[in-house]
Amino acid sequence: MIQNEMSRRRLLGLGVGLGAAASLTLAGCGGGSATKSGGSAAGNGGKDYTGPKVDLKLWNGFTGGDGDIFKKLVQQFNSEHENIAVAVTTYQWEDYYSKLPGAVSSGNGPDIAVMHMDQLATFAARGVITELDDVAKALQLNEGDFAPTVWKGGIYNDKRYGIPLDMHPLGFYYNKAVMQKAGIDKPPTNSDEFTAALAELKKAGVQGFWVSPFQFTGGMTFYSLLHQWGGTLFDDQVQKATFNSDPAVEACTWLVDMIKQGYSPANVGQDADYLALKAGKNAFNFNGIWQINDIAKDPAAQIGVAEVPQIGSQKAVWANSHNFTIVKQRGADDNKIAGAKVFINWLSEHSLDWAKGGQIPARKEVRESAEFKAIPNVSTLAPELEYAAFPPAAPGLGEVLLTFYNSFNEAALNKKSPKQALDDGVAKANKQLEDNRKKYGN
Missing domain, CATH: 3.40.190.10 (Periplasmic binding protein-like II)
Known part of the structure; x- marks a missing residue:
């Protein structure tokens, strides 16, 4: 229990981590134009992927019991997608946010990154993550599917950078x-x-x-x-x-x-x-x-x-919210970008399973389902979404x-x-x- 609570408490270090992130120059982290085969980087917004096999790196900070459930979901995704393999790396949150900018700048960053809603604007402004409007369109997601603050929290400078997964x-x-x-x-x-x-x-x-x-x-x-x-x-x-x-x-x-x-x-x-x-x-x-x-x-x-x-x-x-983001790379690989979008799509559609890790699904239709309401205690806190005070996006x-x-x-x-x-x-x-x-x- 102490380890679990410590992992959550370490969000206290986010201010320090973001200070380090802000001090790094990320020029060129998303500016490379090299593209491997696979067509448009936009793909079809994550509806499917039929290209050659891609290996994707995913970073997250789920160090508690939710981490085990998250890894099981990734394993399930991998078993269902022969041409996409997602490898998970887990850090303590404060290490995660401080490591990410440098890793991206050096070309060693992940393809997919989980971020708290109040961090999206910072990393979007630093050019670390890329736009995901096409994914939201492919998923047919709109503000009505979410709490307004959660939905708007993924937007920076009128562009979407995060697909909401949950609220906690x-x-x-x-x-x-x-x-x-x-x-x-x-x-x-x-x-x-x-x-x-x-x-x-x-x-x-x-x-x-x-x-x-x-x-x-x-x-x-x-x-x-x-x-x-x-x-x-x-x-x-x-x-x-x-x-x-x-x-x-x-x-x-x-x-x-x-x-x-x-x-x-x-x-x-x-x-x-x-x-x-x-x-x-x-x-x-x-x-x-x-x-x-x-x-x-x-x-x-x-x-x-x-x-x-x-x-x-x-x-x-x-309250806060976890979002999926796609990280910019020096040399963009269209196949990897397309595969990453498929993963985000899949996980969003499996948010009921994620709820068992102690999270409230961001998607309204999942929260209102009988299956979610049957999850002990987690569903008890779902009504709080209607009056949750989320941090602003800045x-x-x-x-x-x-x-x-x-x-x-x-x-x-x-x-x-x-x-x-x-x-x-x-x-x-x-x-x-x-x-x-x-x-x-x-």
């Missing part, structure tokens, strides 16, 4: 046995029920909701609550940071007060909130959907899963998001007041956004 939001995990000791018979769904439950737990000697100061998962909880109070991280054009607004300060203060009021211990260590939930030391935890497979390993722990409670004035929850955003999470860290550790921590964070974030505009020309 935060969920609400609760320990039934601990709740029963305090006389609580159902998980809270709103602010009043939440605070009342915490009060009963406190009477029973339990600090019911541990507030993590780290991105995983306290920062993501703050991200969710900020939107629940009606705030945003940035303005509509992602030109200015706005996470020091009154709603943001109120949401941050609410979380910090959990510590001051004794519902959470101070200085919670990384992962300690989730470990305490499983050990029966607390009752509630906001954590990613990826923990569903982990809690299934130990039914005796009596951990339940529900949608994140509505603490603020509206429903909202942090190049260089990783470092700015890291500043946001660090601001919350300072408030949660009582190094600064919520207002001061967020004001300081916004000042730094605005400088980063300005630098990004100069760097990427937006």
Whole structure:
């Protein structure tokens, strides 16, 4: 479990990884015109491939239980396609994003790369990945098939660079046995029920909701609550940071007060909130959907899963999305490009199988199927897609998001007041956004 959680938590390093990516010059990584036999690089958008056998390299960061399911799906694809062989390489996410630009620049990059939605614009701006509008057309995909934010998140400068595969939001995990000791018979769904439950737990000697100061998962909880109070991280054009607004300060203060009021211990260590939930030391935890497979390993722990409670004035929850991309090569091989598109097409159509890895399918028709609804707990969180707060699509955003999470860290550790921590964070974030505009020309 610790290894699985660590792999997710390492997304914290994305800001550093993207800083390294931005410093690399990728001139020529997609500029080669050499083309091997096979006709147009556009092909037919992934409907089929009838050319000679191609060997494709695929990079991803699925280091948890979802990685095993992903590899099995790739094996199935290979068994069904004699002329396409996909080889999978898996890295920790922060290593993945920092390695990719250099690998592409040196001609050693993958053919297919899985990327989080908030990274697409950066790598598109750096010329690392190529357009996929023809794949979306071949798949007959449009915004109506997805959550609008997920669909639009794959677009940069009016061109599509990512085909959405899934969405992974935060969920609400609760320990039934601990709740029963305090006389609580159902998980809270709103602010009043939440605070009342915490009060009963406190009477029973339990600090019911541990507030993590780290991105995983306290920062993501703050991200969710900020939107629940009606705030945003940035303005509509992602030109200015706005996470020091009154709603943001109120949401941050609410979380910090959990510590001051004794519902959470101070200085919670990384992962300690989730470990305490499983050990029966607390009752509630906001954590990613990826923990569903982990809690299934130990039914005796009596951990339940529900949608994140509505603490603020509206429903909202942090979420991100995995997308498939095709990486630009120095010497474009039309056959490989066509084969890569077939793979993306195939995996998109098999997203129900991918859902078993603890992901919500991006495609609406799959989410609404009886087969998906029968998958325990994963389908429980599917309704969150309707109010999920996805990160915006803007190049260089990783470092700015890291500043946001660090601001919350300072408030949660009582190094600064919520207002001061967020004001300081916004000042730094605005400088980063300005630098990004100069760097990427937006």
